[in-house]
Amino acid sequence: MRKNNIILLLLVFVCQSIFAIDIKTVEPEFWWAGMKNPELQVMLYGNNIAKSDVSITAKTAKIKEVVKLESANYIFLYLDLTNAQPEKFNIILQQGKDKKVVPYEIKERKPGSADRVGFNSGDVLYLIMPDRFSNGDPTNDIVAGMREAKVDRNDQYTRHGGDFKGVSNHLDYIQDLGVTAIWFNPVLENDMPDGSYHGYATTDYYKVDRRFGSNQEFVDLVNKIHEKGMKVVMDMIFNHCGSNHFFFTDRPSKDWFNFPDEYVQTSYKTTSQHDPYASAADKKLAVEGWFVETMPDLNQRNPHVAKYLIQNSIWWIEYGGLDGIRQDTHPYADYDMMSRWCKEVTEEYPDFNIVGETWLNNNVAVSFWQKDSKLAAPRNSNLRCVMDFPLMGVMENAFDEETNPWDKGMARIYEYLGQDIVFQNPHELLIFLDNHDTSRFYRNIGQTSNLQRYKQAIAFLLTTRGIPEIYYGTEILMAADKSEGDGFLRRDFPGGWDGDSVNAFNASERTAQQNEAFDYMKKILNWRKGNEAISKGTLKHFAPMNGVYVYERKYNDKSVVVVLNGSENEKTIDLAVYKEILPKNQAKDIISENIINLDNSSLTIKARSVFILEF
Numbered sequence: 001m002r003k004n005n006i007i008l009l010l011l012v013f014v015c016q017s018i019f020a021i022d023i024k025t026v027e028p029e030f031w032w033a034g035m036k037n038p039e040l041q042v043m044l045y046g047n048n049i050a051k052s053d054v055s056i057t058a059k060t061a062k063i064k065e066v067v068k069l070e071s072a073n074y075i076f077l078y079l080d081l082t083n084a085q086p087e088k089f090n091i092i093l094q095q096g097k098d099k100k101v102v103p104y105e106i107k108e109r110k111p112g113s114a115d116r117v118g119f120n121s122g123d124v125l126y127l128i129m130p131d132r133f134s135n136g137d138p139t140n141d142i143v144a145g146m147r148e149a150k151v152d153r154n155d156q157y158t159r160h161g162g163d164f165k166g167v168s169n170h171l172d173y174i175q176d177l178g179v180t181a182i183w184f185n186p187v188l189e190n191d192m193p194d195g196s197y198h199g200y201a202t203t204d205y206y207k208v209d210r211r212f213g214s215n216q217e218f219v220d221l222v223n224k225i226h227e228k229g230m231k232v233v234m235d236m237i238f239n240h241c242g243s244n245h246f247f248f249t250d251r252p253s254k255d256w257f258n259f260p261d262e263y264v265q266t267s268y269k270t271t272s273q274h275d276p277y278a279s280a281a282d283k284k285l286a287v288e289g290w291f292v293e294t295m296p297d298l299n300q301r302n303p304h305v306a307k308y309l310i311q312n313s314i315w316w317i318e319y320g321g322l323d324g325i326r327q328d329t330h331p332y333a334d335y336d337m338m339s340r341w342c343k344e345v346t347e348e349y350p351d352f353n354i355v356g357e358t359w360l361n362n363n364v365a366v367s368f369w370q371k372d373s374k375l376a377a378p379r380n381s382n383l384r385c386v387m388d389f390p391l392m393g394v395m396e397n398a399f400d401e402e403t404n405p406w407d408k409g410m411a412r413i414y415e416y417l418g419q420d421i422v423f424q425n426p427h428e429l430l431i432f433l434d435n436h437d438t439s440r441f442y443r444n445i446g447q448t449s450n451l452q453r454y455k456q457a458i459a460f461l462l463t464t465r466g467i468p469e470i471y472y473g474t475e476i477l478m479a480a481d482k483s484e485g486d487g488f489l490r491r492d493f494p495g496g497w498d499g500d501s502v503n504a505f506n507a508s509e510r511t512a513q514q515n516e517a518f519d520y521m522k523k524i525l526n527w528r529k530g531n532e533a534i535s536k537g538t539l540k541h542f543a544p545m546n547g548v549y550v551y552e553r554k555y556n557d558k559s560v561v562v563v564l565n566g567s568e569n570e571k572t573i574d575l576a577v578y579k580e581i582l583p584k585n586q587a588k589d590i591i592s593e594n595i596i597n598l599d600n601s602s603l604t605i606k607a608r609s610v611f612i613l614e615f
């Protein structure tokens, strides 16, 4: 071949390489036939792809609309799957003679996929921060090419190496404790240069962070958790993404984000979402301001953003086999879009449950966010489960004060629960002593009374109305104060790393006090499982009298009566007061396993102790 021809050939080859249609990402990678919502958005991302003509080779899926936005690097392909059957086909992008073929698949759904039972008041959620629970695979601690390429267990704001394998290795421990569901703090990719361990700055909505494992390893973990009879709740974040997401570094359109021109921080005053007197400026700042500078605020009023997020959650439910979602910063996102999201998820999965992070400091504000709230009408959030943050504050103080009839100790609980009239469904409140963002309930001050406070709180949490959540490590008395910084609220579970000096997964290595706490919680948790008086029962309580708080949970002919002594002194109560909830003259105390005789006119209860009486 002559030299000139070789040069010509090389030139053609180089030109083809430069100008060939380049697709970086297709999301979602696949979908399913037979979903209730027949519309599918396929996002194609790649250099200058928007000038392509788009066609598909599908037999049953049809193109509904091809949307091109301001950026030349995106195509939003909307497909109509009304009559779609499972099939493999190609999406074809054509620019003149240049052609790109993208294989796509509409899969068959697993039988019964729509019928999954979401978490409910029969469950207790165990909250795990995956980076901090256990490192089962040190080879994935640092992944080449990712921005935060270090592990330092002495630094509470750096990754520690925990992963799916670590959780998988300790499922027997979690199951033995007696919880029935695991809520994972976010597991999606956070390719941020620092602070990526907590997971709240998503950089890929369709891939788990490789430092936890692969998508397949996540699905395998979910399956293993299901095999052990437990459910899985996945943390999702619609309000914002991480600033290294390509949505932000290469925006599909200017209005993809709120405050697109300059960084404006949210006021965190989501009160403005329900406040009848709120100014437009306050409403805008709370919802459209960014959570922090590294988390750009997604504009959910943009229909393509809304569709993308809704579809992403459904993809994870279907692909990952989820039983629930915890939605981060729920009130910071657009009310109407979030409402639409909850509705669409429920249409696909009627019994699925979502809990929104409604971090508001009073029950009126929290109740506004619950499905069918009369306070929000005629609007409806469609959000079944909300977080009872105010109860956390009540419990913080209730169990070590000397109870008075009005506002101290058990009176706090009595008065607070009496206000449940504001809630449309108090049984669908997530209740907790603490979580990854708050001080841990247990105070490490070495007092015996502190353990008693803890035990009363656990007994109350696991027997009152609502869906309890236990933050990992609570069972072994992990303590931390928010004043130390958020990283310290998320310390490693001792024994989760090879070479840890103590392995608290083993009873023999726990302190006597840790075992006392663990065994106490385990006993109540395992008794609670399948107990309909607790999961489905009514709640009836009595005003604290003589420092003692008494309540009943009842379902059909099964009932449980809880007696909490909110005093530093032994107390005797007059049983005649409680006769309407004492169907028999004896009952078994679940905690001591003793038969308690209720024949006498009175009952004596030791200082700060608890009876859980089962009839």
Ligand code: CA
Binding pocket: 135, 136, 137, 138, 139, 140, 141, 161, 162, 163, 211
């Ligand atoms: Ca690891």
